[in-house]
Amino acid sequence: MRVRLDSTKVPFSLDHTLECGQLFRWQKLGDWWYGVVEDMVVKIKQTADGLTFQTFPERTKEDFIENYFRLDDDLPSILDQISKDELIRSAIERFHGLRISRQEPWECLISYICATYKSIPAIKNMILNLSRRFGEKITVNERDFYMFPKPSDLARASLRELRGCKLGFRAERILETSKILDRGELNLEDLKKTGYEKAKQKLLSLQGVGQKVADCVLLFSLDKLEAFPVDVWIRRAVLEFYPRYFEYSFFERVSSKSTITPHEYETISSFGREYFGKYAGYAQEYLFHSLRAREIRL
DNA sequence: ACATCCCCTTAGCC
């Protein structure tokens, strides 16, 4: 199937979107990207006039790609709104077409609990281990792919099996959270309909979910584009490039230590939301990717 | 080879 994109009206870069660190389930093999999305393997590549893709098993959900890559976001307008200074403008120029993906909330939640204090290659490994151990297999072109397990699959798992997936101390947290979701005590889809603050409070009640993880889940799967996750990269960048927006004592205190308190997190994150506006999450992702790509040195 | 640091942090204890 094909999706035609007019690159001036609907700018999109498949490479930047899949490489920026928001997604953990894609790999490039030759010209094609392969990924597992919900119950399908997706094979996709970008061409001069759009996207060519195939799903396994074959599905005819016409708007699947538009939805997954948020092609419905008016990116030119969003980038215009967050273009507040030279730092963000250079990131936007360098990674033009990068979009926030609309992930499946349950997988996104578990992925970012895994992401706690881990590097991206390690996170990908943990998620692959979980999927191999507990997910359904789909074979495409002689290659095996695994769907992400359902809440019931992980809720029934033993701690030992989970630890076998190299989750470390995250195993207990993932088991507890899976049980809550499996029992239906929290419905993630419902959080799409509530505001940012209320949805965040609900997520924070889960084991393994602090402010950073909550913001990632809100941004990447629950349509809260104002969420501004603050990880070590963003913290360093904000202190380095935007010190005048903070009290000097705050700057000194936060610069001098390796961890921050919930209150300090909130100060930095709300700065992001106020400074960049309602699409602060897009600004965060452009900054994050350009910092990690070492395009901008700190 | 090997040590050491860092990692898209959170929770639990004072």
Next chain:
DNA sequence: AGGCTAAGGGGAT
């Protein structure tokens, strides 16, 4: 409230 600490293990230096 906020400081301190522990918690897998892999990848980078």
